[in-house]
Amino acid sequence: MSARHWLALFVALVLLAPLALPEFTVTLLNYIGLYALVALGLVLLTGIGGLTSFGQAAFVGLGAYTSAVLTTSTTLPPWLAWLGTSTWLTLGAGLVLTFVFALAIGLLTLRLSGHYLPLGTIAWGISLYFVFGNLELLGGFTGMTGLPPIAVFGHALTGGREIFYLIWLFLLVGVVATSNLLDSREGRAIRALRGGRVMAESMGVDTARSRLVIFVLAALLASVSGWLYAHMQRFLNPTPFSINVGIEYLFMAVVGGAGHVWGALLGAAVITVSKQWLQDVLPRLVGQAGNFEVIVFGIAMIVVLQRAREGLWPALARWVPTRAAPRRVDTGAAALERRARPAPGQALLDIEHVTMRFGGLVAVHDMALGVAAGEIVALIGPNGAGKSTTFNIISGVLAPTEGEIRFLGQALRGKSARQIAALGISRTFQHVKLLPQMSVLDNVAIGAHARANPGLLRGVLAGAWHLERRLEQRLLAEAARHIERVGLGPHRFEPAGALPLGKQRLLEVARALAADPCLLLLDEPAAGLRYLEKRALAELLLELKAEGISILLVEHDMDFVMGLVDRVYVMDFGQKICEGAPEEVQRDARVVEAYLGGVE
Numbered sequence: 197m198s199a200r201h202w203l204a205l206f207v208a209l210v211l212l213a214p215l216a217l218p219e220f221t222v223t224l225l226n227y228i229g230l231y232a233l234v235a236l237g238l239v240l241l242t243g244i245g246g247l248t249s250f251g252q253a254a255f256v257g258l259g260a261y262t263s264a265v266l267t268t269s270t271t272l273p274p275w276l277a278w279l280g281t282s283t284w285l286t287l288g289a290g291l292v293l294t295f296v297f298a299l300a301i302g303l304l305t306l307r308l309s310g311h312y313l314p315l316g317t318i319a320w321g322i323s324l325y326f327v328f329g330n331l332e333l334l335g336g337f338t339g340m341t342g343l344p345p346i347a348v349f350g351h352a353l354t355g356g357r358e359i360f361y362l363i364w365l366f367l368l369v370g371v372v373a374t375s376n377l378l379d380s381r382e383g384r385a386i387r388a389l390r391g392g393r394v395m396a397e398s399m400g401v402d403t404a405r406s407r408l409v410i411f412v413l414a415a416l417l418a419s420v421s422g423w424l425y426a427h428m429q430r431f432l433n434p435t436p437f438s439i440n441v442g443i444e445y446l447f448m449a450v451v452g453g454a455g456h457v458w459g460a461l462l463g464a465a466v467i468t469v470s471k472q473w474l475q476d477v478l479p480r481l482v483g484q485a486g487n488f489e490v491i492v493f494g495i496a497m498i499v500v501l502q503r504a505r506e507g508l509w510p511a512l513a514r515w516v517p518t519r520a521a522p523r524r525v526d527t528g529a530a531a532l533e534r535r536a537r538p539a540p541g542q543a544l545l546d547i548e549h550v551t552m553r554f555g556g557l558v559a560v561h562d563m564a565l566g567v568a569a570g571e572i573v574a575l576i577g578p579n580g581a582g583k584s585t586t587f588n589i590i591s592g593v594l595a596p597t598e599g600e601i602r603f604l605g606q607a608l609r610g611k612s613a614r615q616i617a618a619l620g621i622s623r624t625f626q627h628v629k630l631l632p633q634m635s636v637l638d639n640v641a642i643g644a645h646a647r648a649n650p651g652l653l654r655g656v657l658a659g660a661w662h663l664e665r666r667l668e669q670r671l672l673a674e675a676a677r678h679i680e681r682v683g684l685g686p687h688r689f690e691p692a693g694a695l696p697l698g699k700q701r702l703l704e705v706a707r708a709l710a711a712d713p714c715l716l717l718l719d720e721p722a723a724g725l726r727y728l729e730k731r732a733l734a735e736l737l738l739e740l741k742a743e744g745i746s747i748l749l750v751e752h753d754m755d756f757v758m759g760l761v762d763r764v765y766v767m768d769f770g771q772k773i774c775e776g777a778p779e780e781v782q783r784d785a786r787v788v789e790a791y792l793g794g795v796e
C-alpha cells in the first residue's frame with residue numbers, strides 16, 4: 197500500500213470510530229487527539245529542529261484561558277466582549293495572543309544554547325502556570341466554569357462523539373500541513389538546524405529565523421489544543437497547564453518518535469492508554485492509592501532514551517509495508533538566476549595581516565593571500581598549519597583576532613557567515629557537515645536555499661499547503677544538476693549518510709556549487725577519493741574554472757595539485773612560508789623542510 201492508501205484507511209477508521217466505540221473509548225480518543233496536537237508541535241521543535249521545550253503546556257493554557265475569559269466574563273469592555281459571541285472568534289483571539297507571546301518568548305529565549313534553552317522553557321512554563329493560578333480574572337486555582345460548547349453551523353458540539361470529529365480534523369490537517377512544510381524549502385531550512393548552525397549559516401540559511409518559525413508554530417498548535425480542550429471540558433483550572441504536563445508532552449513526542457510527524461500521534465496514544473491502564477492496575481498491585489504511574493513513566497523514559505532514541509514510530513513503520521511515492525525531479529523546471537561573474541584577472545579575494553589566536557595558541561599569524569578571478573589556488577602545508585582556520589576566517593565562521601579580508605573590494609570583517617555566503621563565497625568542510633538521514637538531493641538543495649526567497653509568510657503557508665511546487669522544482673532541478681556534475685547522479689535519492697566518506701565530500705562540493713558561488717573554498721575535497729575519482733574531480737574543477745568560478749583549495753596530494761592549480765601558498769605553523777607556481781614551490785627548500793620535518 198502507498199502512503200496515500202494508509203492515510204485514506206486512517207481517515208476511514210477515524211470517521212467510523214465514534215459510531216462503533218463506547219463513550220469511554222471515544223473520550224479517551226478525544227484526549228489522545230488533543231495531546232497529539234501538542235506533541236506534533238514538539239516533533240517540529242524538538243525532534244526536527246533540535247530545540248527542547250518543557251513549556252508547551254503553558255501555550256495550551258494560553259489558548260484555553262483566552263477563549264474561556266472571552267466567552268464567560270461579564271466585565272469585559274465592549275471592544276473585547278463582542279469576540280465572546282463566537283467560539284471561532286475566540287480561537288482567533290487565542291491564536292493571535294499565543295503568536296505574540298511565542299514571538300516575544302522566542303526572541304528572548306531562543307538565543308540561549310545548549311541546556312540553557314530547555315532551562316529557559318522551564319522558567320517561562322512555570323511562570324505562566326502561576327499567572328493562570330493567581331489571576332482573579334481567571335478564577336485562580338479553583339478555575340472557571342460555564343464555558344459554552346463550540347458551535348459548527350449553529351450546531352453545538354456538546355457530546356464527546358460530536359467534538360471528536362473536530363479534534364481529529366484539526367489533528368489531521370496539522371499532521372498533513374506539517375509534513376508538507378517539512379518537504380518544502382522552508383522545511384529544509386528547519387531540518388538543516390540539525391546539521392549545526394555553522395553549516396546551515398554557511399549555506400545561507402537564517403537559522404535564527406528557522407528556530408523562531410518552529411517555536412511559534414509549535415505554540416500555535418498547542419494553543420489550538422487548549423481551545424478545543426476548554427470547550428470540550430467546559431470548565432478550566434490551571435492543573436493541565438503545569439510544568440509536569442509539559443514534561444509529559446515532551447515524553448509523548450520522544451516515545452512516539454520525535455523525528456516523525458506520525459510519531460506525535462503514536463506517542464500520545466501509547467502514553468495516554470498506558471497511563472489509564474497503569475492508574476487502574478498499579479494501586480491494586482501495591483495495595484494503596486497513589487500516582488505510581490509517574491514512577492513507571494520515569495523508568496520508561498530512561499529506557500527509551502537508552503534503547504530507542506528514535507522512538508516507536510520507526511519500529512512500527514518497518515512492520516507496515518509502504519510503497520514510497522515515486523520521486524522525480526522535473527529537469528525542465530526554469531533555471532534559477534545566476535549571479536554575474538567578475539571579469540577574469542580582477543582581484544577577487546585578498547587577505548592581509550590576518551592573525552587568529554585561540555587563547556594562547558596562534559593558529560594563524562600575519563597571513564596574506566590573494567585569489568584573482570578565474571584562478572585555481574592551492575593552500576598547502578602540514579597538519580595543524582592553520583589552513584582550515586584560514587578558511588573559517590574567510591567564510592565568516594571565525595572572526596579573526598586581527599587583519600583585513602576583502603572580497604570584490606568589500607571588507608568582510610564583521611560580516612556573518614550568511615552575509616558572506618550571499619556575496620558569492622561558498623565552501624565545503626574538512627570534516628563533512630551534512631544531514632545523514634536526508635537524501636543527497638535535499639542536502640544539496642540546502643546550498644541553493646538563498647537563491648530563491650519567497651518571503652517568510654509565503655514560504656511557511658505555501659509550504660504547508662503544498663503550493664510552492666514550482667519554486668521547489670526549480671530548487672531541486674538545480675540541486676540535481678550539480679549532483680550529476682560531481683558524479684553522484686545514481687545516489688540522488690539515497691540518504692547522504694549511506695555514502696562513503698569520499699562521496700560525501702563530493703556531495704559537499706555539489707552543495708557549495710548549488711549556491712552559485714564566484715569563489716569556491718574546498719577543504720581537502722579529494723581526501724578519501726580513489727585515483728579515477730580524483731581525476732574526475734580535477735577535470736570538474738578545470739571546467740568550473742572555465743566557467744569563471746575561482747577556487748581556493750586545501751589539498752595534501754601534491755600530484756593532484758600540480759597539474760591543476762595556477763598558484764600555491766604554503767603554510768607552516770600558522771605562517772606563509774612560500775608562494776608561487778607549483779613547480780617553483782615544489783623545489784623550495786623551506787617547503788621540503790616543512791614537509792619532511794612535519795609529516796614524515
Ligand code: ADP
Pocket residue numbers: 554557559577578579580581582583584585586
Ligand atoms: P590545518 O587545517 O592546517 O590542519 P587547522 O587550521 O585546523 O590546521 O588548525 C591550526 C591550529 O589551530 C591547530 O593547532 C589546531 O589545533 C588549532 N585550532 C583550530 N581550531 C581551533 C579552535 N576552534 N580552538 C582552538 N584551537 C583550534
Ligand code: MG
Pocket residue numbers: 583584585626
Ligand atoms: Mg584542516
